Amino acid sequence: MNMFERLGKLDRRWIFLLLAVVCVATLLTEFRMPVRVSREVRSIYEFVDSLKAGDVIHVGIDYDPNALAELHPMAYAVMEHALKKDAKIVLTTLSQNGAGMAEQLMLDIIDTMKVQHKKDIKYGRDIVFLGYKPYYSIVILSMGENYRIPFPSDYYNTILDSIPIMQSIQNYDQIKAVIELGSGNIIDAWIADANARYGVKVALGVTGVMAADYYPYLRSGQIIGLMGGMLGAAEYEQLFQKPGTASEAMRVQVSAHVVIILFIIFGNIGFFISRRKGGSVV
Amino acid sequence: MSWTEFLWTTLGAILTLCTFSFLYKDNPFYKIAEHLVVGVSAGYFVILLCFTGLMPKLITPIMNGSWWYIIPAILGVLMWFRFSKKLSWVSRYPIAFYIGIATGVAIPVEMKNRINSQLFDTMKAPNFSGDWFVGVCDIIIIIGVVCSLFYFFFSKEHKGVFGGLAKVGIYTLMIGFGSSFGYTVMARISLFIQRVQELRNWVTLTKTRTDFTIVLWVVVLVIVLLILMEIIKHLKRKPAETVS
Structure with missing residues (x-):
């Protein structure tokens, strides 16, 4: 039995262990991995960068903690960028486990803006969190008529009309764009119900698993930009010139992918050798 | 950081390690983490639905005199007839109502979104x-x-x-x-x-205080002990029982 055939019969747990060791070792090593910025991420960055003081964007935190790894870095980068441009943010979550996470995200960003950008972000004046409501399609459609239908009050039970930022907002007509960060069917509802029905601009940040499925919407102009997975977040961080967890993770991604590709190559060589010898190929 | 916050963070770290232990094999630590996630999520979602859906959208309007909210409530209750073999047909009425509305809302937007826009873009x-x-x-x-x-x-x-x-x-x-x-x-x-x-x-957090560092070493010690126990168990096992 040669090396390739042995590799073919290797217990998969050794592969897991090797991958874990490579990932941890790379994470503990300090080096920067260059990231090439794609057009679809650049278009979101340019849109946010073009916002004027007082413009309002809607950010949808429509993911559960299981997608936090990929979408949280996007949320931090986009929201910090928008607040730095003096834009205002309406935050909602239509994902059942997202409310606590979204609140923590907002509070973290308010702190970061104060410490790192020397900006005093006031809840209610610059940013508002409307909280969670079930049945996302109905909520998205209702917000197109009036935000007060699905959200009569915000996350902290304050009546919407008494919140300064919401006093000038009736529906999507007063919103420059929806930046939807999601990990499920809610994204389709934003495209179908908000963009197709009410014509509001939609930009997407999605998990890596979903990214390939949303490129057709980008080409047809139904969305203005697309950030796919951790790479999309790293690209945005690079444009924003504030490397965060996604940029740091890129070097780990590269080393992990190299290991996986090597295993695929060795596995295939072993497969062809076994087949040539007439042995079992399974 | 307070002890309470640190304990929550530590619990998160321990549960992460419990989940990763599944990559070696199914074990009680993984089961604890798995059941905890399922149980907490289910409990959280039930309470969330009560306070974001049932209370503000049904109970409060009815209490405020909007009696017509009873109609969708009755339709909702009719759904439960699916559990009865004899009366399960009753549940078809609310389902028909629900599907009718959903289809009416979805068809025009989905037609525009998934078919027309995509077709026009491909044909240009x-x-x-x-x-x-x-x-x-x-x-x-x-x-x-x-x-x-x-x-x-x-x-x-x-x-x-x-x-x-x-x-x-x-x-x-x-x-x-x-x-x-x-x-x-x-x-x-x-x-x-x-x-x-x-x-x-x-791990970085545990280095900030001596009492936190002790917790780190306790966790490391427990992990090392568990690994040693597993190795001893593996060595004691007869060759025929060893799974390749």
């Missing part, structure tokens, strides 16, 4: 006026879409020119699946990286 002439690369992509997409459609046309045998076009179609589909697979690998690695980053942050 290649655009070489700006970036030549965009024009080339337009041509590739037209060829890819048409050939993929040929592949799914099963009324004619895939032979000759037709077979060649279908083959281009299957290659197009494979490239699509390949890109999805690549993204999926990246996504899975991302999840692992984030957890390792969190574990690193936890």
